[in-house]
Amino acid sequence: MTDADDTTTAADRPPGRIDYRLSQPLALRLMGGFLAVIGGAVFVVTLLVGVLSLPIVVLGVSVVLAVVLVFVVGALLTRRTWMVRLDAAGYRVRYVRGVGRAQARWADVEDAVVTKVAGEPCVVLRLRAGGTTTIPVRVLGGDPEEFVRELRQRLDHGRGYKRLR
DSSP states (O other): OOOTOOOOTTTSSOOOEEEEEBOOHHEEEEEEEHHHHHHHHHHHHHHHHHHTTTTTTHHHHHHHHHHHHHHHHIIIIIIIOEEEEEEEEEEEOOOOTOOOOOOGGGEEEEEEEEEEEEEEEEEEEEESOEEEEEEEEBBBOOHHHHHHHHHHHHHHHHHHHOOOO
16 A cells, blocks of 8 residues: 555554653752752751761761762653553553543543643543543643544544534
């Protein structure tokens, strides 16, 4: 079959996996909080070394450990951690408090609604068996409108709907 004979569109083909990560502003806020906690811990260790006359090696080890933790947490927040995963079979949501049901197949989703929850724009997926999945779109990296389009396309594909030409 040649490309000219191929009449399927991108909307008709089964979609691959796509991951949505944490938004950069939220990642920076979390990293700032983590840095404050680590700084406080190093400060407490410094006080303990001074007051209890502990060996200076204790302070050195705590500083090295703090630096390693900063790099590890920074890498996790910016590169490795996905919050929403969409694939041909369904979706998974993690690290979102109050999400409801964290994963389901597309066939289990009754409908998707864009609404505001506590003043924040969210996508609410209502499930056939009851229950919902609430995804706040501002915590996701990327364009919220593109996320909603991708979610609806995958939901339509999972239900077997075809785009009209």
